Amino acid sequence: MKIKTSIILLSFLFVATLCSAQKGNKNSVADNFEHYAYMGNESTYEELSEKGMSDEEICKNLGNAAYLKAKYDEASYWYAKLLELNSKTIEADYMYRYAQSLKSIKNYKDSNLWMKKFKKAKKNDVRALNYDMDESYIDDLMIASSEYTIENLASVNSKESDFAPSFYNEFLVFSTGRDLETTSRSSTSYLNLYKTTRPEKGAYSTATAFPEELKSVANESSTTFSKDGNTMYFTRNNYKKRSFNRDKNGISRLKIYKSTFKDGKWGNIEDLPFNSELYSVAHPTLNKESTKLYFSSDMPGTLGASDIFMVDIHADGSYGIPQNLGSKINTESKETFPFISDSDVLYFASDGRPGLGGLDIFSIDLKNQGKVKNLGNPINSPNDDFSLIFDEETSSGFFASNRTGGVGSDDIYALKTIDCMVSITGNAVDKDSEKTLPFATINARNTSGGNVGEAQTDAQGNYTIEIPCQESQYSIVANLDGYEEGSLFMITTPDEKNIKNARVVLEESSKVAVIGADLVKVLKLAPIYFDLNSSYLRNDAFENLDKVVAYMKKRPEVKVEIGSHTDSREEDGYNLWLSDRRAKRTVAYIISNGIASSRITGKGYGETELINKCANGVICSDRDHQLNRRSEFILID
Incomplete structure (x- = not known):
């Protein structure tokens, strides 16, 4: 994702990123640099060097900062330099991130090479076990699925980040940075909730704030609603007394909050009991009966950067103990943005499984104990694809992506299943x-x-x-x-x-027609030359003139002016007359081969546009004079 809003204030989950430093590392600024990737302006090599960081630390920090912001080209540069230092001593996770970055910029060959090295270094890693050594998996995923069509919601998306859609009655609720509101701690805007109508046909309504009573000087995102529309769970920064609550490192963790709808307003906001000041909990999704809540977290027991968890909601409104969904779903990287369908199909985003690059969207049928499936192209792309929701009743859904061709940094896309x-x-x-x-x-x-x-x-x-x-x-x-x-x-x-x-x-x-271009150069023709004092076309000209004719026949919009020239010998007036005859004879040949007279004109320039020094009075060889006795084919309006 390239979320450019106040995600910089978050620890990881609004952008589905988290520090993946190895357990046991010292808790230093360098080790936890990823936590700070969104907390201010980007650092430069020189700035980090002045702070006393080693080349290894600098490459890690700059690579991680770029990776977390989905700048995969930049990330691949710094990870390459890092692994050049000594790939045997660098943590294997950097091999994985480098492979992911290379995949996102479509360098599949080198990406597979580093995945093989990663698998050799961490044989028991879930990501290594899931990796298919058959490199054709990329080709298989790239084949456009015949199951879905996708379309950018251009009328809803903004130039900022728009993501995390959810269903609410006839509305689509989503998170956006379009308000461009800022805080004293950040010049980057923070996130608010918006809604738009979800029509069966026709246009979406103008997006408006939703709901006003929940808007705060914090980031709100990732909503989910009960079927009756009266209960909502949403993600927000740890927020107390109308401001962020931060830890000693300045990080505001994420929490899931519950709100109920009463008397026409959303209120009674509750902090869920399994939230914490020490880890983040985010991206809730309710099952059909509202008896289970799925979410993302880096709480103790997490396999990687963030995992998918489930917690039971009891009839009295209390909650059970959160359960990690295990290695069948989670990996040592990021699993995030879960959505559970009415038939218990779990959709989620991950960068820890074989995919097209960045975050890919996966599904698994929990009821029938199915296997994890990559949804492939066109839902997934080499960029970040995430926060998919799906309505099985209408066989349609929505997801977010920062793929090229969008309106903003992250855009919401609509998807539909195909009948035939x-x-x-x-x-x-x-x-x-x-x-x-x-x-x-x-x-x-x-x-x-x-x-x-x-x-x-x-x-x-x-x-x-x-x-x-x-x-x-x-x-x-x-x-x-x-x-x-x-x-x-x-x-x-x-x-x-x-x-x-x-x-x-x-x-x-x-060979694209550019006004003023000479077809002799565009088509790489041999020059069209004339003999001294002659206006007749030479035998060696016809093959190249036929190429001009073929070009004009294939491009009926093209018009050409033939400019014919002489050398400087003979009198100026005679040379103008001679060059005019050369132009007319050339035009006549082209017209005789099927080109309309309205598309071809000719003009003689005499000796007024010599291409070398052979002007009047200058002694030149016959070869040099020959270079001036030519015709040009200039593209005109």
């Missing part, structure tokens, strides 16, 4: 050579820009992509390094289930 699919097969081809293009990324995008399908062309440049039947108008979009994006607009009817020969054309970036 349309299968589309086709290929991606080069606009000029018409050769197929292997390994191009193919996306299907609906009219609002949402991604409804994803695939990749194979080694022969072919692809198959599936999109939901309800999408009647969409575009097949292809991307490949070195090429401009290509797209194909599609309209299909409900009875069309298999569409073939969907051909997407891509143009090399270097």
Whole structure:
């Protein structure tokens, strides 16, 4: 996550992060630097060096600070330098974080290499045991699932962080940093609760504060509601006497609070008995009967940075003893943002299991003792994906992600299950050579820009992509390094289930029409030269002129002005006349090959635009004079 609000005040759970220092380490500022990653401005190498930290401590601190803020490229840099110092003595957890960072920036090859080293170093670690040595798991997860479609709630999200959605009657309640309120301890805004209507169809309402009576100079997040809508659990900083309550290190732990709805207002706020000043408890979710509360915590007995726990809620309103859900679900890293569905399917976020990078969303059927499942693409991405909720009655849900292409740092996305699919097969081809293009990324995008399908062309440049039947108008979009994006607009009817020969054309970036460019350079043609005192096209010109014709036929929007030139020999007026004839003969050839006269013009420049020193009176070789007897093909409006 890239939460830019007053998450800097938290110890870990609003951002699903926690210090994963090894047990037994001394409680020093350096060892607990991760706790302080959100407590102020970022430190620099020079600042930490001036404090007397060693290179190892500095690399750990800067790497951890970047990792916790989802700056995985930066984190991978510092972790690489750390492991270069002496990978044999560095804690194995840094190998894992380095592997995770590399995966998030799509360096899968090196990520797998370091995961293998991590597994060798910590054979009994749950993360190592879960790691699949078959490196194809990334490819399997990247294949777009035919089960879901996702769409960014652009009308609801802000430029700040929006996350942790929850269901409340007809509303969607979520946490946001859009208010941009700050405290004396931080210049970064803190989090408030907002709501928007959850329509079956149509637009969402304008998001408004929810509820005003719970708004405080603290962070509120991660709500869950009883079925009757009269009981709410939510997360807030340890908050007393209208201010943060901090420990000796300045950390305000997280707590779960309970509130009840009475006389039209939320009140009677209770601090749950298993909260603590020594650890954090956050991200509550109620089961259907409101008899069990699931949450995240780093309380004693936690396997890693944060684990998923469950506590019984008794009929008299009292609570049982929190129970860790164990290593079947939890790992030595972060498990957080749980959600329990009506049928007892547990959804949660983790960076301790094989995934696409950052936090991935997983599920497990608790009632039937199922296995943990990575939900894969398109729900998961190489970035952080978390706080998923799912309504089994409508087969729809919401989650948050900081993936690219969003409105803000963290955005809320809607997901829907798919009833039926349309299968589309086709290929991606080069606009000029018409050769197929292997390994191009193919996306299907609906009219609002949402991604409804994803695939990749194979080694022969072919692809198959599936999109939901309800999408009647969409575009097949292809991307490949070195090429401009290509797209194909599609309209299909409900009875069309298999569409073939969907051909997407891509143009090399270097060949994109730029006004003022010379096609001789764009197409890498041999120069179009003329003999001395001649306006006739030479035999060696026709092959290259035919390439200009082919380029213009493939790009009906392109217009060209032919500029013809002479050397400096002969009289100036004669040279203007001669160059004009050269331009006209070149234009005539192109028109004769099927290009409309409205798209091609010619002009003679005589000797006014020499490309070397061979002006009047200057002695030059025939070769140097030849360089000036040329035609150019300039792209014009």
